[in-house]
Amino acid sequence: MAVYTHLTAGEIAQFIARFDVGALRSAKGIAEGVSNSNWLIETERDGAAHRFILTVFEARTDAADLPFFLSLLDHLASKGQPVPRTIHTRDDANMTLVRGKPAALIEFLPGVSIDDPDEAQAHAVGVALADLHLATRDFTQTRQTSLGIPTCVGMVRDHAERLGEVDPALPDILPDCGASLLESWPEGLPGGTIHADLFPDNVLFVGEQVTGLIDFYFACTGLLAFDLAVTHAAWSFTATGNDFRPSIGRALLAGYESRRPLTQEERQALPILAQGACLRFVATRVEDWFATPADGLVRRKNPMQFAQRLAFYRDRGEAAFQS
Amino acid sequence: MAVYTHLTAGEIAQFIARFDVGALRSAKGIAEGVSNSNWLIETERDGAAHRFILTVFEARTDAADLPFFLSLLDHLASKGQPVPRTIHTRDDANMTLVRGKPAALIEFLPGVSIDDPDEAQAHAVGVALADLHLATRDFTQTRQTSLGIPTCVGMVRDHAERLGEVDPALPDILPDCGASLLESWPEGLPGGTIHADLFPDNVLFVGEQVTGLIDFYFACTGLLAFDLAVTHAAWSFTATGNDFRPSIGRALLAGYESRRPLTQEERQALPILAQGACLRFVATRVEDWFATPADGLVRRKNPMQFAQRLAFYRDRGEAAFQS
Incomplete structure (x- = not known):
């Protein structure tokens, strides 16, 4: 949640000039995304204002994966899904370099992130996630996640001796x-292209309508029901207190199944998939906890939030996923 | 340079509803200002998009000073100066509370900050600063700075024993x-209302034209030539290398004097005023250096940048301010 790369106005203007989007009028560094640097850009053409997000991809995003991420946005946008399309340069590239780092200009989408969803919003997120899964059935590119469950177990194990420093309960x-x-x-569960990080931060709403799914930089090829489990774990607990909200979990599932009914096997697997989803966030947060320099710009997220959710799904997951 | 207060979308929507500005469409936390939390807000009314900056004033800004700052914006805006006007609530207040903290909605101004000004831009900044001084001659509110030179000397002295920890040269x-x-x-120099912090960050340009003077939260009643000295110290050195740029300094002075010629006494005082200006930034940066928690979100600015500029003005200030 910080601007990592500092670009001058001149550098931003030079970057914008590579695109046929008019003249630069404003550029504000925005506190969005934890892995990349982002600016909200405004240009003017023919007297009209146009807005974009300029993203500079920092070390945490592997440049080799960017063609997958950006092609996925264009694929989804072409199917009418609420994702930002990439803006192509005058040379028709959807990616370019700034200060030697990969960078992309993408469409600005209206909407605000919801911290405290109501049932209608949770239902809408479920619908949007299922639509995303359906709309990528003919997306042919693939990407293996770098955060599979065996990897996550290893990441936690690397700090096994020190987990108690995070919290005695961990x-x-x-x-x-x-x-x-x-x-x-x-x-043997159905697979496809998944977002894998559909937290409230990454969904924009205007009222009860989903106007944007953003931040596809963990998207990969994986189990569709795992994506639903990630979303369930990210949305169905109170921000303060970390308490399960059954009505939100039910609405999310109902929304998803209104577009893509789960198979019997998927439904049965949800408690274990949800535990895996929680472990994935525990693992990266544990790693960040011990790796973040004490004077860093990044505020460390406490691994306990998802450790507690993991314990919830282990103890009460079957009940949580009953219709 | 961070969002300190986290507001939910619901809180922002409730805040916006106090103003007659249409419905909330987007809110992005922006990395602007070091003392307050800022969001770039977009609303929609009658099919048109409108943009604003929402500022939540954090502890560093004394709430008792806000009426001065906000009235000053409205005074300057009414005189056609390029400053954002404050948006008043439906109850005609230019200030309201969010989470118990004072907050204001102000106009969004187009333009980008320049890191590496050319002579035309430095001239334009000089003109804008003089115009600001002229436009506030009939502004009757006053505010004493909390960062007068005696105070700044005391702030540095509080850390006298540890200055060498910052840099052995300090x-x-x-x-x-x-x-x-x-x-x-x-x-006995001419006084009035001064910006007192007119760094490149706080001036917006479209091309060579100044489209915005922003961040008036150090504005106070003081010496007009001190404001010019602050601006000179902030603009006339290279970002890398910290070398004096004579042509930029000359253009800034020429621009200022094209609107408000300095008195003989003011011109003679510039080298000492510029040293005082540098001391003011050394003092706050020294204080921040030792006060910033090691895990803070704020990157500490090195006091040496302005210590070196102070030494420059002490050694070569007279030559630097010759026409």
Whole structure:
């Protein structure tokens, strides 16, 4: 949640000149995304204002993955999904370099992120996620996640001796660093292109309508029901107190199934998939916790939030996913 | 340079509803200002988009000073100066509370900040600063600065024993913590309302035209030539290398004097005023250096940048201010 790369007005103007989008009128560094640097750009052409997001991809995003991410946006946009389309340069490239770092100009979408969703909004998110899964059935590019469950177990295990420094309860929740999930991990479930990070931050609303799904920089090829489990774990708990909100979880599932009914196997797997989803966020947060320089610009997120949700799904997941 | 207060979309929508500005369409936390939290807001009314800056004033800004700052904006805007006007609530207040903190909605101005000004831009800044001084001659409110030179000397002195921790050269530049400036500080120069912080960050340009003067939250009643000295110290050195740029300094002065010629006494005082201006930024940066928690969101600015400029003005200030 910070601007990492500092660009001068001149550098931004030079970047914008590569696109047929008019003259630069404003550029504001925005506190959006934790991995990249973002600016809200305004240009003027023929007397009309146009807005874009300029993203400079920092080290955490592998440049080799960008063609996948950006092609996915264009694929979804062409199918009418509420995602920002990429703006192509005058040479028809959807990616270019700034200060030697990959950068892209993408469409600005209206809408605000919801911290405290109501049932209608949770239902709308479920619908949007299922539509995303359906709209990518003919998207042929693939990307393997770098955050598979075995990797996440290893990430937690790397800090096994120090988990208690984060919180005394953390080693009790994850005595095996999550390894038991590997034994019960489902096989043979339907796969496809998944967002894999559909937190409230990454969904824009105007009222009850989803106007934008953003930040596809963890998107990959994976289990569709895992994406639903990630979204369930990200949306269905109170921001303060971390309490499960059954009505929100139900609305999310109902919205999803209104477009893409789950198979019997997917539904049965949801409790274990949700635990895996939580482990994925525990793992990166544990790693960040010990890796973030104490004077860093990034505020560390506490791994306990998703460790507690993991414990919830382990203890009460079956009930949570009953219709 | 960070969002300090986290507001939910619901809180922002409730805030916006106090104003007759249409419905909330977008809110992005922006990395602007070091002391307050800012959002770029977009609303829609009658099919047209409108943009504003929402500022939540954090502890560093004294709430008792806000009526001065906000009235000053309205005074300057009414005189056609390029400053954002404040938006008044339906109850005609230019200030309201969010989460118990004072907050204001102000006009969004187009333009970008220049890191590396050319002579025409430096001239334009000089013109804009003089126009600001002329336009406030009939502004009757006053505010005493909390960062007068005696205070700044005291702030540096509070850390006298530890200045060498910042940089071994710092105690050599300021052996007396700046106290000698008090002996030669000029008296009887023309006073008025000054911006007191007109850094490149706080001036918006479209091309060579100044489209916005922003961030008036250090504005106060003071010496007009001190404001010019602050601006000179902030604009006339290279960002990398910290080298004096004579042509930029000359253009700034020429622009200023094209609207408000300096008196003989003011011109003679510029070298000492410029040293005082530098001391003011050394003082706050020294204080921040030792006060900023190591895990803070704020990147500390190195006091050495302005210590070196202070030394420059002490050694070569007379030559620097010759026409």
